[in-house]
Amino acid sequence: MSTLKETIQQQIQCYHCGEPCPNERISLEEKKFCCEGCKMVYGILNETGLCDYYSLNEKPGISQKIKARADKFAFLDDEKTQLQLISFRDDKQVHVTLYLPQMHCSSCLYLLENLYRVNNGVLSSKVNFTRKEVDIVFLTAQTSLRQVVESLTAIGYEPYISLHDLKEKRPAINKTMVFQLGIAGFCFGNVMLLSFPEYLGIDASETALRGIFRWISFGLAIPVLLYSSLPFYISSWKSLQHKFLNIDAPIALAIIITFIRSAWEVINGTGGGYFDSMTGIVFFMLAGRILQDKTYRQLSFERDYTSYFPVAVSVLKDEQETPTRLPDIKPGDTLLIHNEELIPADGILTKGKAFIDYSFVTGESLPVLREMGELVYAGGRQTSGNIEILVVKEVTQSYLTKLWNKEEMKTDDADRSVSFVHLLSRWFTYIVLAIALSTAVYWQLNDPAKLWPAVTSIFIIACPCALLLSNTFTNGNILRILGRNKFYLRSAQVIENIAKATHIVFDKTGTLTSTREQDIVYEGKWISDNQEQQVAAVAACSGHPLSKALTHFLEHGRQVEVTEFRETHGHGIEGYAGDDQIKLGTYEFVTGAKKENTGTAVFVSIEDQYFGYFLFSNHYRKEIPALLQQLKGHYRLSVLSGDNEAEKTTLQGLLGPKATLLFHQQPEDKLNYIKNLQLKGASVIMIGDGLNDAGALKQSEVGIAITEQANNFTPSSDAIVEAGQLSRLTRFIALCRANQQIVVASFVLSIVYNIIGLFFAVQGTLSPLIAAILMPSSSLSILLITFGSSSLLAKRMGLLPGKRTT
Amino acid sequence: MSVILILLIASISVAAVFLIAFLWGVKSGQFEDDYSPASRILFDDKPAVPKQTHRITKTQ
Numbered sequence: 001m002s003t004l005k006e007t008i009q010q011q012i013q014c015y016h017c018g019e020p021c022p023n024e025r026i027s028l029e030e031k032k033f034c035c036e037g038c039k040m041v042y043g044i045l046n047e048t049g050l051c052d053y054y055s056l057n058e059k060p061g062i063s064q065k066i067k068a069r070a071d072k073f074a075f076l077d078d079e080k081t082q083l084q085l086i087s088f089r090d091d092k093q094v095h096v097t098l099y100l101p102q103m104h105c106s107s108c109l110y111l112l113e114n115l116y117r118v119n120n121g122v123l124s125s126k127v128n129f130t131r132k133e134v135d136i137v138f139l140t141a142q143t144s145l146r147q148v149v150e151s152l153t154a155i156g157y158e159p160y161i162s163l164h165d166l167k168e169k170r171p172a173i174n175k176t177m178v179f180q181l182g183i184a185g186f187c188f189g190n191v192m193l194l195s196f197p198e199y200l201g202i203d204a205s206e207t208a209l210r211g212i213f214r215w216i217s218f219g220l221a222i223p224v225l226l227y228s229s230l231p232f233y234i235s236s237w238k239s240l241q242h243k244f245l246n247i248d249a250p251i252a253l254a255i256i257i258t259f260i261r262s263a264w265e266v267i268n269g270t271g272g273g274y275f276d277s278m279t280g281i282v283f284f285m286l287a288g289r290i291l292q293d294k295t296y297r298q299l300s301f302e303r304d305y306t307s308y309f310p311v312a313v314s315v316l317k318d319e320q321e322t323p324t325r326l327p328d329i330k331p332g333d334t335l336l337i338h339n340e341e342l343i344p345a346d347g348i349l350t351k352g353k354a355f356i357d358y359s360f361v362t363g364e365s366l367p368v369l370r371e372m373g374e375l376v377y378a379g380g381r382q383t384s385g386n387i388e389i390l391v392v393k394e395v396t397q398s399y400l401t402k403l404w405n406k407e408e409m410k411t412d413d414a415d416r417s418v419s420f421v422h423l424l425s426r427w428f429t430y431i432v433l434a435i436a437l438s439t440a441v442y443w444q445l446n447d448p449a450k451l452w453p454a455v456t457s458i459f460i461i462a463c464p465c466a467l468l469l470s471n472t473f474t475n476g477n478i479l480r481i482l483g484r485n486k487f488y489l490r491s492a493q494v495i496e497n498i499a500k501a502t503h504i505v506f507d508k509t510g511t512l513t514s515t516r517e518q519d520i521v522y523e524g525k526w527i528s529d530n531q532e533q534q535v536a537a538v539a540a541c542s543g544h545p546l547s548k549a550l551t552h553f554l555e556h557g558r559q560v561e562v563t564e565f566r567e568t569h570g571h572g573i574e575g576y577a578g579d580d581q582i583k584l585g586t587y588e589f590v591t592g593a594k595k596e597n598t599g600t601a602v603f604v605s606i607e608d609q610y611f612g613y614f615l616f617s618n619h620y621r622k623e624i625p626a627l628l629q630q631l632k633g634h635y636r637l638s639v640l641s642g643d644n645e646a647e648k649t650t651l652q653g654l655l656g657p658k659a660t661l662l663f664h665q666q667p668e669d670k671l672n673y674i675k676n677l678q679l680k681g682a683s684v685i686m687i688g689d690g691l692n693d694a695g696a697l698k699q700s701e702v703g704i705a706i707t708e709q710a711n712n713f714t715p716s717s718d719a720i721v722e723a724g725q726l727s728r729l730t731r732f733i734a735l736c737r738a739n740q741q742i743v744v745a746s747f748v749l750s751i752v753y754n755i756i757g758l759f760f761a762v763q764g765t766l767s768p769l770i771a772a773i774l775m776p777s778s779s780l781s782i783l784l785i786t787f788g789s790s791s792l793l794a795k796r797m798g799l800l801p802g803k804r805t806t
Numbered sequence: 807m808s809v810i811l812i813l814l815i816a817s818i819s820v821a822a823v824f825l826i827a828f829l830w831g832v833k834s835g836q837f838e839d840d841y842s843p844a845s846r847i848l849f850d851d852k853p854a855v856p857k858q859t860h861r862i863t864k865t866q
Contacts, residue, residue: 052849052850056848056849106845106848109841109842109845109846110845110849113846113849127839127842128838128839128842129839129841129842129845130838130839130840130841131838131839173838175832175833178832179829179832179833182825182828182829182832183825183829186821186822186825189821190818190821194814209808209810209811212811212814216814216818
């Protein structure tokens with residue numbers, strides 16, 4: 001019966017955030033909450049009449065279990081910092097844009113746009129949901145930047161302000177291509193309409209009208225030539241400067257030649273020109289380009305350590321805590337690092353016990369203990385109370401940032417790989433030039449009058465536009481499909497690089513394993529339920545990750561009184577649960593005797609009697625064994641870990657005997673390993689999650705950053721994948737492989753059109769009507785094929801029916 | 807048939823107005839966020855509590 005009661009208890013969800021409530025004690029007006037924080041947010045919303053927040057979505061709140069400390073935003077009182085963060089200021093108002101990664105639903109939108117009710121000084125707050133930003137305007141007379149940020153934190157939306165925001169603003173979206181597309185579309189549509197009389201035949205008596213139509217078409221084609229086609233001119237010019245002929249060069253040439261030929265005809269009154277084909281092709285190709293260049297604006301593929309570090313930290317001057325911006329920290333300053341805060345600079349520990357979590361920086365899964373007088377490196381997160389550090393190096397000189405900068409300099413900045421499309425188009429161009437040359441020679445000998453019409457027609461009809469179209473549309477579609485599956489690529493080139501990969505390298509901590517959970521197995525004397533509760537109660541008093549995992553594992557339900565609790569960092573914890581003394585910790589702590597090579601284990605004694613131990617091992621994400629099984633056959637696999645070798649046998653079992661496993665890897669080791677592989681000719685996909693993988697991610701052909709939640713910090717990479725979707729990796733790779741085949745198939749189809757067109761062109765008999773039919777029909781058929789086949793393929797792989805993601 | 811000329815001028819002018827509207831809309835950032843406007847219209851306006859009568863104004 002008691003277990004039934006416990007299960008019912010666990011069903012009660014917090015009214016605010018939906019997490020299970022441990023007990024029924026925290027409540028307000030008949031509604032239950034999981035913690036005081038959630039209750040407080042509800043209180044605020046209730047008072048200000050904003051309870052629609054809860055009616056718009058189910059349990060929309062963000063868990064408030066971990067609260068920001070009171071003075072966290074004290075640094076926002078500093079003038080210099082404010083100036084760098086705000087976007088506009090005058091006597092009365094200040095405009096600021098804040099990034100709120102927690103935004104996820106319409107309730108958030110509702111609440112944030114009603115911010116003025118929570119903080120009277122706020123005039124307006126406009127949300128940009130795709131970028132997860134809110135633009136706030138507030139009155140300086142009534143409130144300050146710090147208070148606005150604190151109001152946001154109070155309702156559960158703490159802005160993410162990092163060192164990066166001091167350096168530069170988030171980049172604005174480039175809309176030029178959309179303008180170019182709009183103008184091209186407008187001109188294309190109108191020129192098409194005006195060209196109909198040419199096709200359908202117009203009376204000789206109406207030649208004046210025909211002339212007018214032609215001139216208007218001419219006029220409409222000019223903005224397309226001069227403005228909308230700019231991307232092609234610029235791109236081909238840039239590549240020509242590198243002595244490389246890319247796909248945009250023949251296209252630019254075709255556009256210009258078509259315009260000149262058509263203008264000549266209209267001015268001389270000899271014909272109607274091909275303005276409709278020209279504007280049409282520009283329009284379709286721009287559309288393809290825009291589809292392909294789709295960016296995920298709320299993600300960033302370019303993060304460096306400044307996005308990870310906070311803006312300011314507390315410096316102790318004569319016992320006073322002064323928030324100081326990170327760039328202003330000098331060697332010799334004493335920093336006060338609070339619990340759960342990042343250590344921003346290398347320094348020597350002067351006070352407190354440092355228990356630092358370096359998992360993001362070095363990959364070690366357990367926190368490291370440092371004693372007074374020892375050097376602590378920047379980048380780790382302090383997990384057990386406040387400490388004081390004497391700064392030894394500036395923030396930009398710390399080991400971590402130097403690592404980062406060193407790697408940036410080592411690897412190439414430009415995109416080294418060239419799309420196969422450019423190579424294909426080059427062959428195409430040479431063939432067309434050859435045809436043009438031979439046609440010119442032929443007509444020169446037989447009927448010189450036909451030379452110019454024939455040669456220009458060749459260039460008009462035989463442009464590799466079809467190739468560009470099929471490439472851009474397929475890429476765009478695949479990028480979109482992958483994005484719906486929460487696999488975000490930085491650019492279309494990454495698709496090809498994924499398809500070419502031969503070798504996959506994994507990081508261990510946080511990538512193959514989930515840092516949030518541990519697998520725990522108990523070995524030793526039988527332990528009763530009651531005793532388990534006592535152990536759990538004592539473990540619950542400690543903040544050590546192993547203790548927290550233990551509490552969670554034992555499912556601490558009932559409250560057992562714990563007295564005389566004591567924690568000896570690095571060794572163990574003890575306390576009296578009820579009447580029994582419980583000791584948890586290392587073998588030496590619990591029994592007094594030494595023991596070697598215990599692995600990660602927590603030993604237990606109750607009333608000084610040794611009972612046994614809880615063995616911890618990494619919790620592998622549940623999709624990993626199946627995924628590795630699928631990948632084993634096709635790729636060479638490796639695992640590089642910054643952690644110790646405890647997991648070696650498990651990993652070898654999962655990956656097979658041919659895989660390479662390396663441990664104790666420093667970030668440079670990982671980078672060098674990948675370089676070695678590349679020297680041997682391999683094309684590498686690296687999958688990692690932390691700063692220690694940053695160099696390797698950059699060096700490999702494809703660097704994939706894995707994250708638990710898409711808005712978390714991820715190191716600079718070519719792609720970001722959400723952890724839960726990693727199991728679909730084989731299907732993602734298959735889709736990328738198919739990309740090339742689809743593009744080639746549609747290109748072959750377009751060649752058929754080209755041949756038909758060329759048939760007329762070489763004879764010099766290419767009429768505008770024929771051109772006008774061929775161009776759109778080839779474009780449309782290519783569009784249909786590329787979109788159709790990539791979507792069909794995705795559907796068959798089960799990648800398609802994704803719900804809309806942000 | 808020369809009335810077609812007047813028709814042409816009229817229709818191109820109207821189309822140009824739409825083009826300008828499109829360009830202006832893109833420039834002012836109306837198409838950047840396609841989720842918020844859809845949700846925003848569904849929110850109820852609460853009767854104004856006396857002291858808080860600030861209208862939400864568009865900032866950009």
